[in-house]
Amino acid sequence: MAARRDSDVAMDDAPTSHQPEVKDDTMVDDEGDDFDENEGEEEEEEVEIQRVKLLPGSTETAASFEFANEGHTLGNALRYVIMRNPDVEFCAYAIPHPSEAKMNVRIQTFEGTTAIEALEKGLRDIQELCDVVTEKFVKAAADFAEKKAATG
């Protein structure tokens, strides 16, 4: 507790431990239900980490998101594509610490859309771009092969 440097969480609400509580769950599971042992699927799905979180203090039009296990690969492209959305007032990303596999994105929108919507649109926009690039690349490769076959 003493290590907490922020006052963003009231003492009463503070977690009793920083250990992921998932651990307890698995333990209980193992003790309680021996038949479950091979049904790893369900269990694993629960253990699977959440990849996007909304950070405290976010409002509808101004939100910060935390991505687990993402970095510049997603961050920069996402930042750019979200910023291109005319309903978005501001978007930026940061990797707060290099030894934590976390990437934060801040989105502030104008009225009429929400930060979460803008994020989703951003992700879909990159998807679309990927589709087009794949299509163009496949076509270019086919054309190149054809040309090569014709000349040589």
Place this chain on the structure above:
Amino acid sequence: MDYDPMAMDDAESLGPVVKISQADSVRVKFELQNADISFANSLRRVMLGEIPTIAIDLVEIENNSSVLADEFIAHRLGLIPLNAEGVEHLLYSRDCDCEEYCEHCSVRLTLHARCTGYDNMSVSARDLVPVGERINQTLGTPIITDKDGTGSLILKLRPDQEIKLECIAKKGIAKEHAKWAPSAAIGFEYDPHNKLRHLDLWYESDPKAEWPPSEYAKWEEPPVEGEPFDFDAVPNHFYFNVETAGNLPPDGIVAEGIKVIQQKLAGLIHELTEGEGDGGYDGPRSPEYNSGPDTNYGYSTSYGGNGGNQSAWGGGGGTTPFGGQTSYGGGGWS
């Protein structure tokens, strides 16, 4: 000077263009136009580090009387490129139901060589023999591209020395270990004339004489003498040179790279939208935004992230739709 603030968007609104200038079994050189540098860089990064391939991950040495230490040989074995065709049907060992490894998540290879002659003997990738069940008959086969047909050299044996071992090749990505990298190298270049001045070229007396022009220099207009700096210019032509280590075809690396980005995005979109009905405890659903003075953005995250969640698993807190680790905890709205 008149300038159109939207001018830089114009090129992009035309949609991306891909031009291939060279393609063979080893490399593909292509140009990506009308895309942002952030996307081009994502593609580069993903091709370097996140395409799944297969590489030797476990080595059990039965006999090694060579001069090289066991772990030294194990390391060399890990770096041998193996054919990754069909690796998408192979499971990651960590996702497999088996105890340690099985045919669904690995390929077994053996190596047994003994020098019986009077001269030293070379043991190379060719001598690695895939054994047992495989997803297909190419997955995990050592890549051999040299004209002698031996593949990479693993070690040498003196007369009467012997090496006998078994390897388990597993699926992985280069972000975890470089042995899983599909590409030997990826060239990435833009603005060959350095018009944007992203580079500050070191030189002794004359940068023009000391820095030979890039092969792409003739593809773009050279700067005009005395031309004013264009503050609105952004890079728009990206030259990739993707060279394979042999495990995947070069154009396959590009296609797989885009696929990895797509999968990343699809996973995130799924997580964002799945909770929308109710069911999901996962995504960052919009809760009742707390109006408290809780505006500690940014840097408090590593601590704040855990902030006060009585999670859906544990505590009495609440099984809210955002339960889990939504990190909204602090406010006490649950």
